[in-house]
C-alpha cells in the first residue's frame with residue numbers, strides 16, 4: 001500500500017541531510033588574497049594576477065580575447081558598446097530575463113524588444129526572436145539561463161541572415177558548451193558574471209566580477225576602450241588607428257576587475273570542471289529516476305548543449321493538468337513536507353511588466369540622459385507574452401547538488417514519486 005503523504009501526516013521520504021556537501025576552500029581563498037595584500041598588488045589590469053587569470057580563462061574557453069571586469073553587467077555593457085549599439089537601435093532580450101543583463105543597452109539609448117521563451121527549453125525562442133526583428137534591430141541578447149545553453153546554431157543563423165551581433169548573456173554559463181565548444185568561443189561576444197561565492201554563486205565565483213570573451217578583434221578593441229581605462233599595455237594592444245588616437249584616455253569607465261576578486265575567481269576556477277561534472281551526474285541521476293512520471297520532467301536541453309548548471313538550480317516543467325489541476329504551489333508544499341526542497345514561482349517575474357514599461361515615472365531619468373529620457377521605452381501589458389507568462393505556474397526549481405549526501409537522490413526521487421502518485425489526497 002502507498003505510504004501516506006507527509007503533508008497528510010505520513011513519514012517524510014527524505015530523512016538524510018539534503019544540504020550541499022561540496023565545500024569551497026576559504027583557506028585557499030584567504031591565502032590567495034593575503035598574497036596580493038602582502039605584495040601590495042591591489043589595483044590595475046593588463047598586468048599581474050588579473051592578466052594571468054585572463055590568460056587561463058582564455059585557454060579554458062579556447063577563444064582569442066578576454067577582459068575581466070568589475071561585474072557581469074559591466075561586462076555585458078561593454079559587449080553592447082563593442083557591438084556599436086546606440087540610440088534608436090533595438091535589441092532583443094527574453095522576457096524572462098534580467099535588467100542587470102541589458103541595463104547597459106538601455107543606458108546607451110537602445111530600445112528593448114522582448115521575446116518569448118520556448119516552453120520546453122525555457123530559453124529564448126529563436127523563431128519568436130526572428131519574428132520580432134525590424135530594420136532597427138542590431139543585437140540579439142539571449143541568456144544561457146542557469147548555464148543551460150540557448151540554440152546557438154539557430155541564433156547565429158538568424159544573426160547571419162539579418163546582419164546582427166549576438167551578445168550572449170553568459171552570466172551563468174562559464175564552462176557551458178555547445179557542440180563541444182565552450183561558450184565564449186561559439187558566438188560573437190559573451191559576458192560572464194563572477195558574482196557570488198561557490199558553490200551557490202556563479203560557476204566562476206569571485207564575490208563580484210565579470211568577463212568579456214570574444215574571437216573578434218574589432219569587438220575586443222571596442223570593449224577594451226570602453227571599460228579598461230588605463231589598462232597596462234593597452235596602447236600597444238590597440239590596432240585600430242582611430243582608437244589609438246584616444247591616447248590612453250579611452251572612454252572613461254574603469255570597470256576592470258579588482259585583483260582581490262580575481263584571486264578568488266582563480267581559486268573557484270580550479271574546481272570548475274570537477275563541479276560541473278559532479279552536478280551534471282546528479283542531475284542525470286535524478287532525471288533518470290523520475291523519467292517515467294507524469295506531470296514533472298526536467299526542462300529540455302538542446303542535443304548539442306552541455307550546461308554548467310551550477311547557478312540558479314535545476315528547472316522542471318510541471319503540468320498541473322496531469323494531476324487534476326493541483327497548483328504548482330500546492331505540489332511544492334507537499335514536496336517540501338516530504339523533505340524535497342522544490343520551489344514554485346521562480347518564473348513569476350517577466351521583464352515586460354516591470355514598472356519602467358508599465359508606469360509613468362516622472363523625473364526618473366535625468367535630463368539629457370541618452371536613453372529613456374529622450375527615447376521613450378516601449379509600453380507593455382499583461383497578456384503581451386502569453387507563452388512566457390503562462391510559465392509562471394508551470395516551472396519548478398530545485399537547487400540541485402554537486403555532492404549530495406549518499407542516498408539523497410534516491411530519497412528525493414522517491415519523495416517526488418510519492419506526491420505524484422498520491423496527488424488526489426491534495427485536491
Ligand SMILES: Cc1ncc(COP(=O)(O)O)c(C=O)c1O
Nearest residue numbers: 071072073098100101171193195
Ligand atoms: C542572467 C544574468 N545576467 C547578468 C547578470 C549580471 O551579473 P553581475 O551581478 O555580476 O553584474 C546576472 C547576475 O545575477 C544574471 O543573473
